[in-house]
Amino acid sequence: MDTTALALAQSLLRCPSVTPDEGGALAFIESVLRDAGFEVHRPIFSEPGTPDVENLYARYGIGEPYLLFAGHTDVVPPGDAARWRHDPFSGVIDGGELYGRGAVDMKGGIACMMAAALEFLAVQPDFKGSIGFLITGDEEGPAVNGSVKLLEWARARGERFDHCILGEPTNPNQLGDMIKIGRRGSLTGRIVVEGKQGHVAYPHLAENPIPSMMRLLNGLLRDPLDAGTEHFDASNLEVTTFDVGNPAANVIAAQARATFNVRFNDIWTPESLGHEIDRRLREAAGNQVRYELVLEPTNAVAFLTPPNDFVGFVADAIEAETGHKPRLSTTGGTSDARFIVRHCPVVEFGLVGQTMHQVDERVAVADLDRLAAIYRRILDTYFASADRTTVFD
Secondary structure, three states: OOOOHHHHHHHHHOOOOEOOOOOOHHHHHHHHHHHOOOEEEOOEEEEOOEEEEEOEEEEEOOOOOEEEEEEEOOEOOOOOHHHOOOOOOOOOEEOOEEEOOOOOOOHHHHHHHHHHHHHHHHHOOOOOOEEEEEEEOOOOOOOOOOHHHHHHHHHHOOOOOOEEEEOOOOEOOOOOOEEEOEEOEEEEEEEEEEOEOEEOOOHHHOEOHHHHHHHHHHHHHOOOOOOOOOOOOOOEEEEEEEEOOOOOOOEEOOEEEEEEEEEEOOOOOHHHHHHHHHHHHHHHHOOOOOEEEEEOOOOOOOEEOOOOHHHHHHHHHHHHHHOOOOEEEOOOOOOOHHHHOOOOOEEEOOOEOOOOOOOOOEEEHHHHHHHHHHHHHHHHHHOOOOOHHHOOO
């Protein structure tokens, strides 16, 4: 079997693994890793109200240190396939680029991890330490039956990780641009203001909820939540919907509804942020606005892997292969690193993310080769010392 990053990526892209369908992607990874000597498990997790999800955990070696590669094979739907230059699940190469849903987010990254690990083991099958893969099919979905449960399952088995690399597409423009050392949290809230429906010509017989909702939203948005921290930008609250469900121009609506989302830094927890939001709304409402606030449950909390020896080691490997010194960042959305950080230090580094979730998602073939070389360099250096865990914080 051809185990280059390109060949592995093509095989993965041809698996229609739209969340929550496994689509053959995990079965392919299992086959390749078993042949290379990994012990492989395929646990399925369930939760009422959510789809069952297949996951994969694989380990080679029994000693320490233990370096874990993590990622996801599930992808977002391709949309209208007719709008794609090539079938989204064909893995076609055109003009030096590999096309397909998941090319950068993140089957391409997983292929590079696999290629690097297989190449490393072909040369050093008896190295001291362990290499693992933690792959979920639930990252693009509810994130309930995926990495969070897979990590708990592994811990219950006695598995302990020293460090982890998550292969999300972290680079904005070119390979080597950026390492993610943390992520902001996410909290969604919904506000309902009750009014009284009536005719616009008789406002004294009605109660318009729209000015009251505007008053509440102004109270939320008037002052910044914070000024940011050393490694995080300022938290931002964005109103994403404002609806009254009223098609008539001469009717005062009975109810106004608004939705907002906050991307918050490590100053806040979901609980403390919820208290601040509630305080601002109560202050804005006074005793004059009747409203209801519902904060949705969230497992997307802010986290940080502080810049340390391991982060510096990964950055050095990237610079050695690309010539670019990567920027350490906490920008962007959430990722499964928020679960992994509870078990070991984690950094994110993968491909260029410009086309992720888009029509004609694609990756430069040359970038697959370079990313595999970066991962291989990390493996070589990480296991070069028999006591590597004393070197990295």
